[in-house]
């Protein structure tokens with residue numbers, strides 16, 4: 001089966017971890033930008049397929065429920081509904097929304113991993129993992145803390161926020177149990193392993209072809225001269241999808257689950273009768289041309305290394321990563337958003353109490369794309385009173401000379417291509433055009449505001 005030349009690009013709106021509601025910093029990063037890019041692409045007549053969902057299976061979720069002393073399933077349901085409200089109010093659309101607690105989803109992930117074991121693209125073997133000498137927990141993701149081996153920053157066993165490098169209990173410097181402070185102790189387990197190094201050739205083809213920002217390339221650069229890690233895709237632990245078949249007694253690693261979700265989600269949405277790894281691969285190959293990730297720079301190892309390797313191991317024979325749009329941190333009144341210190345502006349609450357269109361536009365205006373940016377209430381108020389009359393067509397100030405409007409609209413629309421996406425530039429150009437009375441029926445206006453096309 002040959003690849004459909006005009007296949008849709010899958011735009012990945014990252015699945016938020018259900019260890020809290022979305023805050024305005026999250027919205028300002030991948031979420032609104034992915035929606036703007038999708039609407040703009042559709043406005044240009046391009047085929048895109050938007051994938052969204054939630055992420056239940058990182059053990060950050062379990063750790064949060066334990067810390068709060070609440071039932072984890074009730075907490076997950078609560079955060080999920082708050083996130084859904086934020087998506088709706090922010091007008092973040094999607095073609096499929098993956099629910100990882102659906103039995104069909106859990107079954108599909110298990111089926112794909114078991115079939116990858118059957119074909120030999122995963123291998124069961126003994127691996128030294130680590131457990132806490134005191135509480136016995138498997139030390140991975142939220143359960144382990146130490147220093148990043150690449151840059152020395154504090155990190156969990158997942159990735160390093162400042163440098164984007166991969167971290168695990170085996171690679172962290174001075175690792176300890178994040179739950180009780182205990183020391184790590186080696187634990188030999190028989191687990192399914194994805195040998196990333198086996199896929200180096202295809203990964204290099206991905207990295208060569210994909211449109212990746214320099215910061216992502218610097219994360220990849222860490223792996224050009226050293227072997228890629230062997231990656232266990234399931235292991236004994238207390239959180240995550242329970243394995244079946246050859247994976248019985250293990251829980252599935254959540255980044256491996258996410259990588260497979262980008263194969264399964266679009267393919268099963270287009271052909272619900274597909275029911276095997278080979279089927280989903282075939283549908284993907286027929287219907288889709290590539291993937292574009294929207295994500296924070298701290299997830300670079302996962303979207304640029306692990307997920308392409310998962311696709312290769314699943315049987316997708318050529319590079320599929322078209323590119324990635326990343327963001328830096330967004331600050332709140334000069335400080336990092338922090339749910340533990342309650343220094344946050346919750347997206348669902350803020351969108352419900354303000355004009356969601358202005359929230360969406362302000363977060364684009366101030367998007368943390370090139371550098372960390374800062375939300376202040378004062379600047380949001382100033383922006384709102386300046387922009388509302390422009391949107392309503394009641395702006396009475398000195399507008400842009402009318403002769404310049406067409407050029408501004410052209411630049412706005414060019415700034416909304418997936419390549420070098422720049423919503424902050426697009427919005428400034430659009431506002432200039434609106435100030436001269438032009439652009440009210442433009443793709444830039446519908447894409448940036450999320451209004452239905454044609455108003």
Ligand SMILES: [Zn+2]
Pocket residue numbers: 132133134135136137177178179180181182
């Ligand atoms: Zn412990």
Ligand SMILES: [Zn+2]
Pocket residue numbers: 148149150151152153160161162163164165
């Ligand atoms: Zn680091």
